[in-house]
């Protein structure tokens with residue numbers, strides 16, 4: 412969050428102070444990581460472990476002009492070996508928070524922010540192939556009528572947090588590294604996921620029926636997160652049906668996206684509002700800025716403060732205020748807005 416705000420020209424007078432604070436924090440994280448802190452199986456995790464620490468350290472060091480940024484970058488590269496074995500995690504090796512999709516997502520962020528590819532083509536291809544092979548094997552073993560499927564702790568999630576949509580999104584982000592036959596499998600899977608839509612939303616798990624009273628409209632589960640896959644599919648293929656699906660995600664979020672689960676980006680108001688900034692960038696329609704602004708205003712109302720669940724992780728990027736600050740900053744620069752660490756425009 413400090414890095415993100417420091418990159419915004421409107422906060423230029425505070426840039427150095429933010430980056431120095433970011434460095435203090437990330438250095439503490441690096442020391443914990445070097446001490447062997449954290450579980451061995453979260454070493455290659457982007458959002459919950461080592462890969463994320465090294466990636467953010469490289470970004471902060473580089474922004475401060477420190478030549479040292481090559482060191483965390485080297486550590487990051489070494490982790491590609493960790494996530495190469497097909498089942499390197501027992502709980503599921505492919506999803507976004509701890510798995511291979513997350514590692515690829517981190518490499519994408521680094522490429523975008525540092526202006527260089529941090530992994531070699533061979534490393535990228537081997538990780539993509541592992542994701543594809545793992546998905547094929549699972550789909551065959553579970554006799555799925557479609558080519559790629561995954562599970563995390565035994566659950567076949569569909570959404571952005573641990574599910575099929577963000578895994579497919581990452582494969583599309585490295586589309587040119589895939590063989591034509593594998594590209595075809597990815598498109599079949601994207602279309603399969605599109606077919607699982609129920610009234611502009613998706614259930615958290617494959618095969619579930621959405622019940623109106625406990626429908627989830629979150630970034631982590633449901634349309635506000637799955638929208639990013641269809642945005643990416645549209646950007647890669649230019650097929651209007653993917654943009655149409657993304658727009659339906661936005662309409663549902665406008666109707667149902669004011670949440671009681673806090674201000675955050677995972678299952679909170681800012682996470683919903685980011686869909687409008689995504690749609691603004693895709694369509695240029697200022698209606699979406701209006702909608703994002705209304706959601707932002709809601710965060711400061713008594714109704715929200717009185718009705719919202721108390722925060723446990725106040726500083727968390729996903730659940731706390733850090734992601735919310737990223738959203739509010741992006742509202743000031745909507746032409747560059749993107750969900751933190753999850754770009755479809757790279």
Ligand SMILES: [Zn+2]
Nearest residue numbers: 629631677678
């Ligand atoms: Zn969530």
